[in-house]
Amino acid sequence: MSERDTATETIDLETRLTQDHHQSLKLWLRMLSTTVMIENEIRNRLRAEFDTTLPRFDLMAQLERHPDGLRMGELSKRMMVTGGNITGITDQLEQEGLVMRVSDKQDRRAYSVKLTAAGRKTFKTMASVHEAWVAELLAGLDPEQKNQMISMLSSVKSDLSAGSKHNENE
Template sequence: MSDTHDHDPGEKYGGQLHGPTSVRMWLRMLSCTMVIEKRLRRRFIDQYKTTLPRFDVLAALDRRAEGMTMGDLSQMLLVSNGNVTAIVRQLQESGFVAVEAAEHDRRSLIATLTPKGTTHFAELAVAHHHWIEEMLGDVPEEVLQQLFDRLATVKTSIAAKGTQ
């Protein structure tokens, strides 16, 4: 039996009511993101025997028919190089991804989707969209759009603060 909880936890640290708006907003956003992400992971495993990181790699490659280097994937997905190595190897073993040395630089490896990988990703992407639309189904389109717009400000702010 499962040992992990997946119900509404309230905000982490418990429905925080005090403190600056930035902190309250962060805790609420974190809470929402964690719940959604956990459900997505669960469904990927249960229904497709795959993982969110593998899906992320497939999605990145699907957008670039010409392929991507391991480093490109690492940067785009915000995971370590070593991690990309492992995920791509799995996808390669499953026949979803092909890897070949770059012509211009023999250190680089370029990963591309195989036809099988493209088909597989298409199926996953449909399910992924469906799950998200279902979870956010009660949020009015207008609110989603406002969130999307305001999150752009957040994105800009954290980008401006550099990596440190």
């Protein structure tokens, strides 16, 4: 153990807590501002290039990953928004012929939402351009750094999900 480590362990708990708090705050502010900047950029480009919005794009992306369709409730969970919003976005996309509601044969209250052929085609175009934008905006990191960030963000996320269970006790 080096002298420096010994010195580090000498500082009292309160000081270490304060330092950790400051560091966490700094990280959070940087996460937030970076994400907002990228999000705004992508939002503007989606509007300008494809006349669409982030939630609409997101819903189609969910469906593309699930060719058998997703029920409204599943979309709601995955997109982290309440049901009414899913109805609204689905209505728009259905009107434009990009998605369709297919009634569930087992449960007549439920639908599966699927991409139409036109929706798949439209989404494919948008997705490849979108992916290139994201790669461009994250070009400041090399592949190794990206892997590191992906895994670090995972531990933050899993912590958050664990935390929400904790709230049930309140």
